[in-house]
Amino acid sequence: MPLQDTHQIVSVDDHLIEHPRVWQDRLPEKFREAGPRIVEVDGQHLWSYDNTLYPTIGLNAVAGKPPEEWGTDPVRYEDMIPGCYDPVARVADMDLDGVQAALCFPSFPGFAGGTFYRGKDRDLALLSVKAWNDFHVDEWCAAAPDRFIPLGILPIWDIDASVAEAERLAAKGVRTVSFPDSPVPLGLPSFHSDHWDDLWQVCSDAGMPVSLHFGAGGYVPGFSFTKTSTFQDDLATQQIAAPFAVAITIFATNLMWSTVDLLFSGKLQKFPNLQFSLSEGGIGWVPYILERADYVWERHRYYQAIDFDSRPSELFRSHFWGCFIDDEHGLSNRHAIGIDRICLEIDFPHSDSNWPNSRKRAAEVLATVPDDECALIVEDNARRMLNFPRPADAKVAAV
Numbered sequence: 001m002p003l004q005d006t007h008q009i010v011s012v013d014d015h016l017i018e019h020p021r022v023w024q025d026r027l028p029e030k031f032r033e034a035g036p037r038i039v040e041v042d043g044q045h046l047w048s049y050d051n052t053l054y055p056t057i058g059l060n061a062v063a064g065k066p067p068e069e070w071g072t073d074p075v076r077y078e079d080m081i082p083g084c085y086d087p088v089a090r091v092a093d094m095d096l097d098g099v100q101a102a103l104c105f106p107s108f109p110g111f112a113g114g115t116f117y118r119g120k121d122r123d124l125a126l127l128s129v130k131a132w133n134d135f136h137v138d139e140w141c142a143a144a145p146d147r148f149i150p151l152g153i154l155p156i157w158d159i160d161a162s163v164a165e166a167e168r169l170a171a172k173g174v175r176t177v178s179f180p181d182s183p184v185p186l187g188l189p190s191f192h193s194d195h196w197d198d199l200w201q202v203c204s205d206a207g208m209p210v211s212l213h214f215g216a217g218g219y220v221p222g223f224s225f226t227k228t229s230t231f232q233d234d235l236a237t238q239q240i241a242a243p244f245a246v247a248i249t250i251f252a253t254n255l256m257w258s259t260v261d262l263l264f265s266g267k268l269q270k271f272p273n274l275q276f277s278l279s280e281g282g283i284g285w286v287p288y289i290l291e292r293a294d295y296v297w298e299r300h301r302y303y304q305a306i307d308f309d310s311r312p313s314e315l316f317r318s319h320f321w322g323c324f325i326d327d328e329h330g331l332s333n334r335h336a337i338g339i340d341r342i343c344l345e346i347d348f349p350h351s352d353s354n355w356p357n358s359r360k361r362a363a364e365v366l367a368t369v370p371d372d373e374c375a376l377i378v379e380d381n382a383r384r385m386l387n388f389p390r391p392a393d394a395k396v397a398a399v
Helices: 087-097 122-141 158-171 197-206 233-234 244-251 252-263 285-300 311-319 330-332 358-364 373-387
Strands: 009-015 038-039 043-047 052-054 101-105 176-180 210-213 277-281 320-324 342-344
Touching: 009 320, 009 342, 009 373, 052 342, 087 122, 101 122, 101 210, 122 158, 122 244, 158 197, 252 277, 252 285, 252 311, 311 320, 320 330, 342 373
Parallel strands: 009 101, 176 210, 210 277, 277 320, 320 342
Antiparallel strands: 038 043, 043 052
Protein backbone atom coordinates (compact mmCIF):
# COMPACT_ATOMS: atom_id res chain seq x y z
CA MET A 1 0.00 0.00 0.00
CA PRO A 2 1.47 3.42 -0.90
CA LEU A 3 2.39 6.08 1.65
CA GLN A 4 -0.83 7.73 2.79
CA ASP A 5 -1.54 11.46 3.21
CA THR A 6 -2.21 10.78 6.89
CA HIS A 7 1.38 9.60 7.39
CA GLN A 8 3.68 12.28 8.69
CA ILE A 9 7.39 11.87 7.96
CA VAL A 10 9.64 12.39 10.96
CA SER A 11 13.30 12.47 9.94
CA VAL A 12 15.70 11.26 12.62
CA ASP A 13 18.75 12.62 10.81
CA ASP A 14 18.97 16.00 9.11
CA HIS A 15 21.63 18.68 9.42
CA LEU A 16 21.79 22.41 9.99
CA ILE A 17 24.47 24.91 9.06
CA GLU A 18 25.24 27.33 11.87
CA HIS A 19 24.76 30.98 10.98
CA PRO A 20 27.71 33.34 11.63
CA ARG A 21 26.36 34.75 14.93
CA VAL A 22 25.68 31.49 16.80
CA TRP A 23 28.68 31.78 19.11
CA GLN A 24 29.36 35.51 18.87
CA ASP A 25 25.88 36.15 20.31
CA ARG A 26 26.36 33.73 23.19
CA LEU A 27 29.97 33.54 24.34
CA PRO A 28 31.28 35.87 27.06
CA GLU A 29 33.01 38.88 25.51
CA LYS A 30 36.53 37.76 26.44
CA PHE A 31 36.07 34.53 24.45
CA ARG A 32 34.50 35.94 21.30
CA GLU A 33 37.73 36.62 19.41
CA ALA A 34 38.93 33.04 19.90
CA GLY A 35 35.44 31.56 19.69
CA PRO A 36 33.85 30.37 16.44
CA ARG A 37 33.39 33.25 14.01
CA ILE A 38 33.21 33.63 10.26
CA VAL A 39 36.12 35.26 8.45
CA GLU A 40 36.51 35.91 4.74
CA VAL A 41 39.66 34.57 3.08
CA ASP A 42 40.19 34.68 -0.69
CA GLY A 43 36.50 35.05 -1.32
CA GLN A 44 35.55 32.14 0.95
CA HIS A 45 33.69 32.09 4.25
CA LEU A 46 35.72 30.13 6.81
CA TRP A 47 35.24 29.37 10.46
CA SER A 48 37.95 30.66 12.78
CA TYR A 49 38.12 28.90 16.14
CA ASP A 50 40.83 28.80 18.79
CA ASN A 51 43.40 30.34 16.39
CA THR A 52 42.67 27.77 13.68
CA LEU A 53 40.90 28.18 10.33
CA TYR A 54 38.48 25.46 9.29
CA PRO A 55 37.95 24.92 5.56
CA THR A 56 34.26 24.01 5.61
CA ILE A 57 31.14 25.96 6.44
CA GLY A 58 28.55 23.76 4.77
CA LEU A 59 29.87 20.19 4.90
CA ASN A 60 28.30 19.04 1.62
CA ALA A 61 25.23 21.29 1.95
CA VAL A 62 24.31 20.91 -1.72
CA ALA A 63 20.51 20.80 -1.57
CA GLY A 64 19.00 22.56 -4.57
CA LYS A 65 21.98 22.00 -6.88
CA PRO A 66 22.19 19.48 -9.73
CA PRO A 67 24.48 16.49 -9.05
CA GLU A 68 27.01 17.78 -11.57
CA GLU A 69 27.66 20.74 -9.24
CA TRP A 70 27.92 18.75 -6.01
CA GLY A 71 31.07 18.88 -3.95
CA THR A 72 32.12 18.44 -0.38
CA ASP A 73 31.49 22.02 0.61
CA PRO A 74 29.90 25.32 -0.45
CA VAL A 75 32.40 28.10 0.17
CA ARG A 76 30.02 30.95 1.01
CA TYR A 77 26.64 31.22 2.70
CA GLU A 78 25.09 32.57 -0.48
CA ASP A 79 26.14 29.33 -2.19
CA MET A 80 23.58 27.49 -0.01
CA ILE A 81 19.82 27.72 -0.03
CA PRO A 82 18.62 29.62 3.08
CA GLY A 83 16.95 26.54 4.52
CA CYS A 84 20.42 25.26 5.40
CA TYR A 85 20.94 27.92 8.07
CA ASP A 86 17.56 29.65 8.58
CA PRO A 87 14.97 27.64 10.54
CA VAL A 88 12.01 29.50 9.06
CA ALA A 89 13.23 28.83 5.54
CA ARG A 90 13.93 25.21 6.57
CA VAL A 91 10.28 24.70 7.49
CA ALA A 92 9.30 25.88 4.01
CA ASP A 93 11.80 23.42 2.52
CA MET A 94 10.34 20.64 4.67
CA ASP A 95 6.84 21.51 3.48
CA LEU A 96 8.05 21.33 -0.11
CA ASP A 97 9.57 17.93 0.63
CA GLY A 98 6.56 16.56 2.47
CA VAL A 99 8.45 16.20 5.77
CA GLN A 100 6.75 17.02 9.05
CA ALA A 101 9.53 17.01 11.66
CA ALA A 102 13.32 16.81 11.70
CA LEU A 103 16.17 16.10 14.09
CA CYS A 104 19.08 18.30 13.00
CA PHE A 105 22.72 17.47 13.73
CA PRO A 106 25.47 20.13 13.94
CA SER A 107 27.90 20.95 11.14
CA PHE A 108 30.82 23.12 12.30
CA PRO A 109 31.08 21.42 15.73
CA GLY A 110 31.10 18.00 14.07
CA PHE A 111 28.18 15.62 14.42
CA ALA A 112 29.02 15.02 18.11
CA GLY A 113 31.10 18.06 19.00
CA GLY A 114 34.46 16.68 17.83
CA THR A 115 35.70 20.11 16.76
CA PHE A 116 35.50 21.32 20.34
CA TYR A 117 37.07 18.12 21.66
CA ARG A 118 40.13 18.95 19.56
CA GLY A 119 40.30 22.56 20.76
CA LYS A 120 43.22 23.50 22.99
CA ASP A 121 41.34 25.91 25.26
CA ARG A 122 39.06 23.68 27.31
CA ASP A 123 37.21 26.58 28.94
CA LEU A 124 36.37 27.97 25.51
CA ALA A 125 35.42 24.51 24.26
CA LEU A 126 32.98 23.92 27.11
CA LEU A 127 31.37 27.32 26.61
CA SER A 128 31.15 26.64 22.86
CA VAL A 129 29.37 23.33 23.44
CA LYS A 130 26.85 25.01 25.73
CA ALA A 131 26.39 27.89 23.30
CA TRP A 132 25.56 25.50 20.45
CA ASN A 133 23.07 23.66 22.64
CA ASP A 134 21.38 26.90 23.65
CA PHE A 135 21.25 28.04 20.03
CA HIS A 136 19.73 24.75 18.92
CA VAL A 137 17.04 24.63 21.59
CA ASP A 138 16.27 28.31 22.14
CA GLU A 139 16.64 29.61 18.58
CA TRP A 140 16.48 26.84 15.98
CA CYS A 141 13.89 24.53 17.57
CA ALA A 142 11.96 27.41 19.13
CA ALA A 143 11.27 28.75 15.63
CA ALA A 144 8.94 25.77 15.05
CA PRO A 145 8.62 23.57 18.17
CA ASP A 146 6.35 21.03 16.49
CA ARG A 147 8.69 20.66 13.50
CA PHE A 148 12.19 20.53 15.05
CA ILE A 149 13.32 17.92 17.58
CA PRO A 150 15.86 19.21 20.15
CA LEU A 151 19.29 17.56 20.13
CA GLY A 152 22.37 18.28 22.21
CA ILE A 153 26.13 17.72 22.10
CA LEU A 154 28.44 17.04 25.05
CA PRO A 155 31.93 18.05 26.28
CA ILE A 156 33.07 14.46 25.80
CA TRP A 157 36.63 15.12 27.03
CA ASP A 158 35.29 15.58 30.59
CA ILE A 159 32.88 12.94 31.91
CA ASP A 160 31.72 15.06 34.85
CA ALA A 161 31.02 18.03 32.58
CA SER A 162 29.25 15.70 30.13
CA VAL A 163 26.98 14.38 32.87
CA ALA A 164 26.20 17.91 34.05
CA GLU A 165 25.45 19.07 30.51
CA ALA A 166 23.27 16.03 29.82
CA GLU A 167 21.27 16.84 32.95
CA ARG A 168 20.94 20.47 31.83
CA LEU A 169 19.86 19.38 28.36
CA ALA A 170 17.23 17.00 29.73
CA ALA A 171 15.82 19.87 31.80
CA LYS A 172 15.68 22.01 28.62
CA GLY A 173 13.59 19.39 26.85
CA VAL A 174 16.31 17.92 24.64
CA ARG A 175 15.20 14.58 23.20
CA THR A 176 18.57 13.01 22.34
CA VAL A 177 22.29 13.61 22.74
CA SER A 178 24.76 13.06 19.92
CA PHE A 179 27.78 10.93 20.83
CA PRO A 180 30.80 9.63 18.85
CA ASP A 181 30.03 6.43 16.94
CA SER A 182 33.15 5.19 18.72
CA PRO A 183 35.08 7.17 21.32
CA VAL A 184 38.26 5.12 20.83
CA PRO A 185 39.58 6.90 17.66
CA LEU A 186 39.42 10.12 19.67
CA GLY A 187 41.61 8.63 22.39
CA LEU A 188 38.70 8.23 24.80
CA PRO A 189 37.66 5.13 26.79
CA SER A 190 35.68 2.51 24.90
CA PHE A 191 32.05 1.47 25.31
CA HIS A 192 33.32 -1.48 27.34
CA SER A 193 34.77 0.67 30.12
CA ASP A 194 32.89 2.03 33.12
CA HIS A 195 33.97 5.55 32.20
CA TRP A 196 30.62 6.47 30.62
CA ASP A 197 28.35 4.81 33.17
CA ASP A 198 27.20 8.02 34.89
CA LEU A 199 26.30 9.47 31.50
CA TRP A 200 24.38 6.34 30.50
CA GLN A 201 22.51 6.59 33.79
CA VAL A 202 21.43 10.16 33.07
CA CYS A 203 20.33 9.26 29.55
CA SER A 204 18.43 6.24 30.84
CA ASP A 205 16.70 8.16 33.63
CA ALA A 206 15.75 10.99 31.26
CA GLY A 207 14.52 8.69 28.49
CA MET A 208 17.02 10.46 26.24
CA PRO A 209 18.45 8.13 23.56
CA VAL A 210 22.06 8.40 22.44
CA SER A 211 22.42 9.19 18.74
CA LEU A 212 25.50 7.63 17.14
CA HIS A 213 26.03 9.36 13.79
CA PHE A 214 28.50 7.69 11.46
CA GLY A 215 31.78 9.56 11.33
CA ALA A 216 31.13 11.38 14.61
CA GLY A 217 34.14 9.67 16.16
CA GLY A 218 36.45 11.05 13.47
CA TYR A 219 37.28 7.68 11.94
CA VAL A 220 37.12 7.46 8.14
CA PRO A 221 36.78 3.82 6.98
CA GLY A 222 38.74 2.39 4.07
CA PHE A 223 42.13 0.75 3.60
CA SER A 224 43.35 2.90 0.71
CA PHE A 225 43.58 6.30 2.37
CA THR A 226 46.99 7.83 2.98
CA LYS A 227 46.13 8.33 6.62
CA THR A 228 43.32 7.55 9.03
CA SER A 229 42.89 10.70 11.03
CA THR A 230 40.03 13.09 10.49
CA PHE A 231 37.33 13.61 7.93
CA GLN A 232 38.96 16.82 6.68
CA ASP A 233 42.46 15.35 6.47
CA ASP A 234 41.29 12.52 4.26
CA LEU A 235 39.37 14.90 2.03
CA ALA A 236 42.53 16.95 1.61
CA THR A 237 44.56 13.93 0.48
CA GLN A 238 42.01 12.09 -1.60
CA GLN A 239 43.74 12.96 -4.89
CA ILE A 240 46.62 10.63 -3.94
CA ALA A 241 44.51 7.99 -2.22
CA ALA A 242 41.16 6.33 -2.83
CA PRO A 243 38.27 8.48 -4.01
CA PHE A 244 36.15 9.52 -1.06
CA ALA A 245 33.34 7.47 -2.59
CA VAL A 246 34.96 4.48 -0.89
CA ALA A 247 34.42 5.99 2.56
CA ILE A 248 30.91 7.22 1.72
CA THR A 249 29.98 3.70 0.62
CA ILE A 250 31.22 1.95 3.76
CA PHE A 251 30.68 4.59 6.47
CA ALA A 252 27.80 2.46 7.77
CA THR A 253 30.36 -0.13 8.86
CA ASN A 254 31.35 2.29 11.63
CA LEU A 255 27.93 1.73 13.16
CA MET A 256 28.13 -2.00 12.60
CA TRP A 257 31.26 -2.03 14.76
CA SER A 258 29.65 0.24 17.35
CA THR A 259 26.60 -2.00 17.55
CA VAL A 260 28.63 -5.15 18.10
CA ASP A 261 30.81 -3.35 20.65
CA LEU A 262 27.74 -2.36 22.65
CA LEU A 263 26.00 -5.72 22.27
CA PHE A 264 28.95 -7.44 23.98
CA SER A 265 29.81 -4.62 26.41
CA GLY A 266 27.49 -5.56 29.25
CA LYS A 267 26.19 -1.99 29.40
CA LEU A 268 22.80 -2.83 27.89
CA GLN A 269 22.14 -5.25 30.74
CA LYS A 270 23.35 -2.73 33.31
CA PHE A 271 21.16 0.04 31.85
CA PRO A 272 18.01 -1.68 30.60
CA ASN A 273 16.39 1.58 29.49
CA LEU A 274 19.41 2.87 27.55
CA GLN A 275 18.66 3.46 23.85
CA PHE A 276 20.93 4.02 20.83
CA SER A 277 19.96 5.48 17.47
CA LEU A 278 22.22 4.45 14.57
CA SER A 279 22.11 7.69 12.61
CA GLU A 280 22.75 7.45 8.87
CA GLY A 281 23.83 3.85 9.27
CA GLY A 282 21.35 2.18 6.96
CA ILE A 283 19.59 -1.04 7.93
CA GLY A 284 20.44 -3.61 5.26
CA TRP A 285 23.39 -4.97 7.26
CA VAL A 286 21.43 -5.49 10.47
CA PRO A 287 19.99 -9.00 9.82
CA TYR A 288 23.42 -10.40 8.97
CA ILE A 289 25.23 -8.89 11.94
CA LEU A 290 22.53 -10.06 14.36
CA GLU A 291 22.71 -13.57 12.93
CA ARG A 292 26.48 -13.52 13.19
CA ALA A 293 26.47 -12.07 16.72
CA ASP A 294 24.03 -14.76 17.88
CA TYR A 295 26.19 -17.46 16.27
CA VAL A 296 29.29 -16.19 18.07
CA TRP A 297 27.40 -15.82 21.35
CA GLU A 298 26.09 -19.38 21.19
CA ARG A 299 29.57 -20.87 20.66
CA HIS A 300 31.99 -18.58 22.43
CA ARG A 301 30.29 -17.24 25.54
CA TYR A 302 31.50 -20.15 27.63
CA TYR A 303 35.09 -18.98 27.87
CA GLN A 304 34.79 -15.19 27.53
CA ALA A 305 33.44 -12.38 29.67
CA ILE A 306 30.13 -12.39 27.81
CA ASP A 307 26.68 -12.32 29.37
CA PHE A 308 25.48 -15.92 29.50
CA ASP A 309 21.77 -15.18 29.15
CA SER A 310 21.39 -12.17 26.84
CA ARG A 311 21.13 -13.10 23.18
CA PRO A 312 22.59 -10.24 21.07
CA SER A 313 19.64 -10.08 18.66
CA GLU A 314 17.25 -9.68 21.58
CA LEU A 315 19.40 -6.92 23.05
CA PHE A 316 19.37 -5.16 19.69
CA ARG A 317 15.59 -5.16 19.53
CA SER A 318 15.39 -3.67 23.02
CA HIS A 319 18.10 -1.02 22.74
CA PHE A 320 18.78 0.00 19.12
CA TRP A 321 17.00 1.91 16.37
CA GLY A 322 18.06 1.44 12.76
CA CYS A 323 17.88 4.51 10.54
CA PHE A 324 17.86 4.63 6.73
CA ILE A 325 17.62 7.13 3.90
CA ASP A 326 17.09 4.83 0.93
CA ASP A 327 17.54 1.14 1.67
CA GLU A 328 15.36 -1.21 -0.36
CA HIS A 329 17.26 -4.32 0.77
CA GLY A 330 16.81 -3.36 4.41
CA LEU A 331 13.08 -2.78 3.97
CA SER A 332 12.62 -6.13 2.27
CA ASN A 333 14.18 -7.69 5.40
CA ARG A 334 12.46 -5.38 7.87
CA HIS A 335 10.96 -8.15 10.00
CA ALA A 336 14.39 -9.67 10.60
CA ILE A 337 15.41 -6.27 11.97
CA GLY A 338 12.26 -5.52 13.94
CA ILE A 339 9.51 -3.48 12.35
CA ASP A 340 9.17 -1.37 15.49
CA ARG A 341 12.89 -0.48 15.43
CA ILE A 342 13.25 1.20 12.02
CA CYS A 343 13.16 4.95 11.38
CA LEU A 344 13.38 7.11 8.26
CA GLU A 345 15.90 9.92 7.74
CA ILE A 346 16.06 12.61 5.06
CA ASP A 347 19.68 13.89 5.49
CA PHE A 348 18.86 17.41 4.25
CA PRO A 349 20.87 19.28 2.95
CA HIS A 350 23.52 16.65 2.09
CA SER A 351 23.97 14.88 -1.22
CA ASP A 352 22.56 11.57 0.06
CA SER A 353 19.22 13.32 0.57
CA ASN A 354 16.36 12.93 -1.91
CA TRP A 355 15.13 16.51 -1.27
CA PRO A 356 12.85 17.89 -2.65
CA ASN A 357 11.48 14.45 -3.55
CA SER A 358 11.88 12.67 -0.21
CA ARG A 359 8.21 11.89 0.25
CA LYS A 360 7.92 10.71 -3.34
CA ARG A 361 10.93 8.41 -2.93
CA ALA A 362 9.67 7.13 0.42
CA ALA A 363 6.37 6.25 -1.25
CA GLU A 364 8.27 4.30 -3.90
CA VAL A 365 10.38 2.24 -1.51
CA LEU A 366 7.41 1.63 0.81
CA ALA A 367 4.97 0.79 -1.99
CA THR A 368 4.65 -2.87 -1.00
CA VAL A 369 4.77 -2.29 2.76
CA PRO A 370 1.43 -2.56 4.62
CA ASP A 371 -0.12 0.67 5.83
CA ASP A 372 0.37 -0.03 9.53
CA GLU A 373 4.06 -0.79 8.99
CA CYS A 374 4.49 2.38 6.91
CA ALA A 375 3.13 4.39 9.81
CA LEU A 376 5.69 2.85 12.16
CA ILE A 377 8.64 3.43 9.82
CA VAL A 378 7.97 7.00 8.71
CA GLU A 379 6.59 8.42 11.94
CA ASP A 380 5.50 6.37 14.94
CA ASN A 381 8.83 4.73 15.77
CA ALA A 382 10.67 8.06 15.65
CA ARG A 383 8.10 9.81 17.81
CA ARG A 384 8.27 6.98 20.34
CA MET A 385 12.08 6.85 20.38
CA LEU A 386 12.43 10.62 20.78
CA ASN A 387 9.37 11.17 23.00
CA PHE A 388 8.11 13.68 20.44
CA PRO A 389 4.35 13.10 20.14
CA ARG A 390 2.30 14.46 17.28
CA PRO A 391 0.48 17.65 18.29
CA ALA A 392 -3.27 17.20 18.25
CA ASP A 393 -3.72 20.05 15.76
CA ALA A 394 -0.70 19.25 13.55
CA LYS A 395 -1.25 19.48 9.82
CA VAL A 396 0.29 16.79 7.67
CA ALA A 397 3.11 18.03 5.42
CA ALA A 398 2.25 16.16 2.23
CA VAL A 399 2.93 16.63 -1.47
